[in-house]
Amino acid sequence: MPPATTPSRTERLSRPQQVADAIKQWVMENGWQPGDRLPSETEMIARFGMAKGTIREAVRILEAQGLVKSRTGPGGGVFVHQVSEERATALLGNYFYFAQLSIDDLYQIREALEPELAASLAGKLDDHQLAALEAVMASYAEPARDAEEEREQHIASLRFHALLAEMSDNRLLRFLIKFTANMLADVTVSRRLYAQPNRELWASGIAYQSRLVAALRCGDSAAARQILREHMRGAHRLMCLQEAELTQRFLPEIDIL
Amino acid sequence: MPPATTPSRTERLSRPQQVADAIKQWVMENGWQPGDRLPSETEMIARFGMAKGTIREAVRILEAQGLVKSRTGPGGGVFVHQVSEERATALLGNYFYFAQLSIDDLYQIREALEPELAASLAGKLDDHQLAALEAVMASYAEPARDAEEEREQHIASLRFHALLAEMSDNRLLRFLIKFTANMLADVTVSRRLYAQPNRELWASGIAYQSRLVAALRCGDSAAARQILREHMRGAHRLMCLQEAELTQRFLPEIDIL
DNA sequence: CCCAATTTGTTCGTATGTATC
């Protein structure tokens, strides 16, 4: 288990926080692994010489971070738990909630990471995996007829990229690409960037993704990288236009600032 | 404030978790911002009809995620708080604690992101910022004489990259590069990859960084990208050699597997 | 410097819920 969350500051830590840190360290020292049971509440109360409530708050802290899980009943208790990807995504998402990431910010990351992902996967995927990618593409083979369909297709298209990321054995790359796609989905949906169908974006997306799957199949790493690089640039450009148009349409008073 | 951390599952949530989610939503609905005070414990007890301990556990959950902070005394209370970068780093670090990221994983990310960062900063830095970079470089102008110095220089060199990242106005890029560098520092230190001074790595690092600062100064974006790309490739190669050598030295029995 | 008010922090005893045998 990783080191304590807040070791640097010299400020007085609350007792539950101290206990949480102590438990963390305790788990590390003993090399306890996911699935292993921590001592029961009663034992911890004795071990730390603190009241039940304090111990419980400490356990809640670890639980909120996704590091432990507790179950009631006989054989129950507090168990070491591997932080799930969903939990990690949510926790990191909190950090960027106030940050106001722009379309440009997100695409700068996508333009760097996704071509690299494609290049590293070329020639490494089996028929089953390639078929799965084509199956996702099929879900938006027809252009959207209204805003609702447009939104669904947009999400599905991001799923294509998430699925591709899933196929990498680099867990960090996998996480970062999926996280960025998630944030992009949040931004575009919350800012209604998909209010009107954008036929050009749809058509170019389909074309790029088909070419990409072909390149992945025949193991052409350089082509895969290049295709995804162009795909990202194109999508970036169209998204910014969309954003600009929307800004102009709904917030004309911004001109006078 | 971002949506509840665990909305998807249909499993029964603990009451503190429910309360925490409710508070989150409450904050979002009212558009409360960092610094704003939440209702007092007493009010929440009345509002949710629950015991004090339950409310406190809920607040602890939010506090563990870095979303609120509480202070005692008059004028005290629970306050909405912007998740700090340190907290976000620690929380995401938890996710990768069990994941066993390899040197290759980390450098695949660095090779994709750092050249992009360099390119985007070329010509945008003022004299003060360029001087700051050179100051960090000066801290390892002389080759290390022992393992301890080698470790220090290694950390300082990662600080160079963190400082560079700090100069980007893309908060996501900034965070990802610093996070990756942090994880790399953890891995190399914990696995003693810097036990013996590596003169070649030191010399090439210095050379690349000098050239980089020059390219940044004269605004040559393409050159900056290319230099950092080569720098990362070189460092990656040398780190892997170091890793291989160390594996061979300390774990010879791995051959028989 | 102390005192009083306010708000979170901690304790303890008890009771309830839940899963296993």
Next chain:
DNA sequence: AGATACATACGAACAAATTGG
């Protein structure tokens, strides 16, 4: 069904920290 072993929740009292008079 009942006993057991756990976490979970409640409530009342007390402690500690901070602010202002």
